[in-house]
Amino acid sequence: MRLERAELRLIELRLVQPFETSFGREEKRPALIVALYSEGAVGWGECVASSGPWYSSETVTTAWHVLEEFLLPRVLRQELAGPAALWERLRPIRGHNMAKAALEMAFWDLWAKLEGVPLARLLGGAKERVQSGVSLGIKGTVPELLEEIARRLEEGYPRIKLKIKPGWDLKVLEQVRAQFPEIRLQVDANAAYTIADLPLLRQLDRFGLLMVEQPFAYDDLVDHAALQRDLATPICLDESIPSLNAARAALELGSCKVINIKPGRVGGLSQAVAIHGYCREKGVPVWCGGMLETGIGRAHNVALASLPGFSLPNDISASKRYWEHDIIEPEFELNEDGTISVPKGPGIGVEVLQARLEAATIRMRSYD
Ligand code: OSB
Numbered sequence: 001m002r003l004e005r006a007e008l009r010l011i012e013l014r015l016v017q018p019f020e021t022s023f024g025r026e027e028k029r030p031a032l033i034v035a036l037y038s039e040g041a042v043g044w045g046e047c048v049a050s051s052g053p054w055y056s057s058e059t060v061t062t063a064w065h066v067l068e069e070f071l072l073p074r075v076l077r078q079e080l081a082g083p084a085a086l087w088e089r090l091r092p093i094r095g096h097n098m099a100k101a102a103l104e105m106a107f108w109d110l111w112a113k114l115e116g117v118p119l120a121r122l123l124g125g126a127k128e129r130v131q132s133g134v135s136l137g138i139k140g141t142v143p144e145l146l147e148e149i150a151r152r153l154e155e156g157y158p159r160i161k162l163k164i165k166p167g168w169d170l171k172v173l174e175q176v177r178a179q180f181p182e183i184r185l186q187v188d189a190n191a192a193y194t195i196a197d198l199p200l201l202r203q204l205d206r207f208g209l210l211m212v213e214q215p216f217a218y219d220d221l222v223d224h225a226a227l228q229r230d231l232a233t234p235i236c237l238d239e240s241i242p243s244l245n246a247a248r249a250a251l252e253l254g255s256c257k258v259i260n261i262k263p264g265r266v267g268g269l270s271q272a273v274a275i276h277g278y279c280r281e282k283g284v285p286v287w288c289g290g291m292l293e294t295g296i297g298r299a300h301n302v303a304l305a306s307l308p309g310f311s312l313p314n315d316i317s318a319s320k321r322y323w324e325h326d327i328i329e330p331e332f333e334l335n336e337d338g339t340i341s342v343p344k345g346p347g348i349g350v351e352v353l354q355a356r357l358e359a360a361t362i363r364m365r366s367y368d
């Protein structure tokens with residue numbers, strides 16, 4: 001297949017409610033959308049970088065630069081035999097996984113559409129529904145958090161993830177557990193602690209958590225291994241796993257017992273599938289994380305989470321948990337059994353609403 005044309009588009013959408021983590025608060029979500037055109041079809045990808053280098057070193061601006069100057073020139077007008085061949089052309093560029101992923105995922109969607117098959121099936125996924133979960137940001141007060149947990153449970157979310165940071169941890173969890181003793185609960189620190197917090201982190205074992213996600217630095221594996229030796233609760237790594245090699249190192253060192261796979265963080269779906277395969281061989285459960293994606297990125301995540309190793313609830317919530325109006329149709333909805341359905345149409349299986357996209361666009365450029 002020959003890639004005929006590409007479009008980069010910077011959009012911005014307002015979140016229905018601000019989202020606060022240990023690294024900051026977001027009220028609006030910028031997203032870099034990639035469209036690839038070939039043989040009358042279009043493939044869509046979404047770059048999950050945010051406006052600043054907080055979750056990772058990438059931003060929407062660095063991603064645009066790397067896509068325009070280095071990634072697109074390596075693939076436009078080229079004859080590409082499939083997603084593996086595309087990855088071989090992107091691989092020599094170091095880092096910039098979110099920029100690579102946006103392009104790579106658009107290519108997977110395009111490829112699946114030209115083959116006339118759902119992306120989920122092309123990736124090797126058989127599930128018709130994926131387990132949903134919801135990630136709740138840091139709130140101003142504990143009662144506000146308790147109220148939101150109650151509301152999310154009422155909506156049907158079968159697993160709650162809480163963001164924690166020093167000062168918003170044990171006391172909050174005590175009150176959450178007092179009111180909700182049985183719910184499936186996990187926490188995510190987004191690297192807010194250090195090994196000096198070991199005595200505090202040991203106490204997390206009291207709360208019956210499914211896992212504690214990324215307590216230490218994004219580039220640490222050694223301290224995570226020390227903590228995991230001391231903790232009965234499984235550690236899950238997110239930021240510390242940018243590649244298959246990092247996943248291998250983490251499992252060899254005993255730095256975690258669970259891995260959160262985000263295609264954007266690892267350079268795309270090929271790498272995500274490779275990490276899934278490695279974890280499956282090792283008997284390590286995985287789940288798909290989220291980055292407050294629009295329906296485009298969400299559709300990719302749903303396809304990935306349909307693979308068999310995604311055995312834990314994913315950070316894949318319904319469209320309306322994030323947006324008043326998503327940019328795709330049909331929107332993703334939560335089923336009564338706490339799952340999200342995998343679309344059955346070709347590619348990502350959802351329609352991108354061009355008018356919504358145009359209305360949210362800040363900058364657009366076409367490349368051929
Ligand atoms: O660490 O998982 C994270 C959102 C932005 C950046 C990092 C993270 C998150 C989330 C939200 O937890 C998950 C979602 O998209 O629902």
Ligand code: MG
Pocket residue numbers: 188190213214238239260289
């Ligand atoms: Mg995380």
